[in-house]
Amino acid sequence: MDRLHLDPSTPVLVGCGQVSDPLDHGDYHRWSAVELAAEASKRALADAGLEASAVDTVAGVRQFEISSDFGTAPLGRSNNFPRSVAYRLGASPKRAVLEVVGGQGPQHLVNEFAREISAGRAQTVLLFGSEAISTTRAFAGRDDSPDFDEVVEGDLEDRGYGLEGLMNEYEMRHGLVGAPPQYALLEHARRHRIGADVGAYADQMGRLFAPFTSVAARNPFAAAPIERTAGELATVSEKNRLIADPYPRYMVARDQVNQGAAVVMTSVGAADAAGIPEDRRVYLHGSCDLRELDLLDRPDLSRSPAAVRASEIALQRAGLAVDDVAHFDLYSCFPIAVLSVCDGLGLAPEDPRGLTLTGGLPFFGGAGNNYAMHAIAEAMNAVRSGADGPVFVGANGGTLSKYSVGIYSTVPRAFRVTSDAAIQAELDSVERVAVATLDGTTAAVLETYTVVPRKEGGAASFVVGRLGDGSRILAVSEDDSIAATLELGESIGTEFTARPSEGRNLLIAVGR
Structure with a gap:
């Protein structure tokens, strides 16, 4: 379509900016999350050629420290993150939004505010996020620590944590908290489905992520710009310790980062009025936002129907097939986040187009909930520089719980303007797996598992199993002999026994 025939309310992305503040750099600034986001936003506005006064809407992505009631901010934090950033820019937006928890957030905000601009409810929107986790961990408790506390006035549309479906009391009682063990359960389920043994699957994960390290090594904003071989990534060692079987440290999203990213969206009419050149404009050709069933409710723990369906629908809305895409950035907190989308779309993990533009969360950096803002910025850079086709960005939140494309x-x-409601209803209509309550020692068939080493020694084991009626249970053990049996990788499909104890199920024995 010729630009002259576009409706002036057509949304368009016109600016992007990224920043990093590594502890070991000579120009380390000790920036807070607000300062990182403000610096990225300044760069995004400069990239767009716009003044901060043009911004009528700001939306911020939550830092980890404000993502739950359990979060702490040892160096302090803003009472109103979006308006703190706006204040530093000299902007006075009419609307300020703080998004819910999840790595889908940046892409979801782009999708949402594209609709807002199209409807005339916004003209120029600034989206941003950041994390200063490295600085927080380095200076917490020190006498020379910076003070990140600040209070600003102004309305805030705080959407809350949005944790529904991301965790529940049953899982917490069993100690199944944190992303690595939750994703590890899904990863082993996929390993079993494809018929790979432990060694072969470790090799597959290493071969998947080795090209990501090459991209990170060339990225000036990467937290770990080191190229590594598949063998290095897959082999457990002193530096590459096991986090949660089957994940060594190099396979896990790197959260110790100081990074920020921002993008500017406006309407074609506003872009015309501001004189933004056509070759700086990036259009959203297709999008979709879907969510998955709660973790233990899912019929198949080895797959992610919501992620695959969101990907298919976004491509369909763009009028594209997978082969038409020039570049991909698939959310890569753990291998299965990439592989589940590859499985569904028929993408080879070694696709020559590559599956990341940044270097991926374990190597570029898992900047809290804001990683995908960096991916979107890189997507803009890629298409502006003449990529032979469109770029696909997939953003994941929770435990493969929410997916935005x-x-x-x-x-x-x-x-x-499209609606995802009917597609979501279709996903929600599948029969959920019931979670059973044990009333005595019971046998079950082992569906998946993980083993998590403890800092003080030994390990905790988690298993998911099916009872004879098809219902599902979660069980936990701190018996090292059970952990040793599970780590052989031959127990899926065999029988185990568990019994209830103080609100949780204790794993008694595992067969082979």
Whole structure:
């Protein structure tokens, strides 16, 4: 479509900015999360050629420290993150939003505010996020620590944590908290489904992520710009310790980062009025936002129907097939987050187009909930620099719980307002697996497992199993002999026994 025939309310991305503040750099600034986001936003506005006064809406992505009631901010924090950033820019937006928890957040905000701009409810929108976890951990408790506390006035649309479906009391009672063991359960389920033994699957994960390290090594904003071989990634060692079987440290999203990213969205009419050149404009050709069933409710723990369906729908709305995409950035907190989308779309893990633009969360950095903002910025850079086709960004939140997709291109395209409600209803209509309550020692068939080493020695084991009626249970053990049996990788499909104890199920024995 010729730009001259576009509706002036068509949303368009016109600026992006990224920043990092590594502890070991000579120009280390000790920036807070607010300062990182403000610096990234300044760069995004400069990239767009816009003044901060043009911004009527700001939306911020939550830092980890404000993502739950259990979060702590040892160096302090803002009472109103979006308006703190706006204040530093000299902006006075009419609307300020703080998004819910989850790595889907940046892409979801792009999808949402594209609709807001199209409807005339916003003209120029600034989206941003950041994490200063490295600085917080380095200076917590020190006499020379910076003070990140600040209070600003102004309205805030705080959407809350949005943790529904991401965790529940049953899992917490069993100690199944934190992303590594939760994802590890899914990873082993996939390993079993494809018929790979432990060694072969470790090799597959290493071969998947080795090219990611090459991209990170070339990225000036990467937290770990080191190229590694598949063998290095897959082999457990002193430096690459086991976090949760089957994940060594190099396979896990790196949260110790100081990073920020921002993008600017406006309407075609506003872009015309501001004189933004056509070759700086990036259009959202397709998008979709879907969510998965709660973890233990899912019929198949080895797959992610919501992520795959969101990907298919976004491509369909863009009028594209997978082969038409020039580049991908698939959310990569753990291998299965990438592999589940590859499985569903028929993408080879070694696809020559590559599966990351940043270097991925374990190597570029898992900047809290904001990683995908960096991916979107890199997508904009890629299509602006002449990528031969559109770029696909997939953003994941929770435990493969929420998935948001955006398809980006410099080719002008009319914007269609779409609804994901019917597709979500279709996903929600599948029969959920019931979670059983044990009333005595019971046998079950082992569906998946993980073993998590303890800092003080030994390990905790988690297993998911099916009872004879098809219902599911979670059980936990701190018996090292059980952990040793599970780590052989031959127990899926065999029988185990568990008994209830003080609100949780204790794993008694595992067969082979």
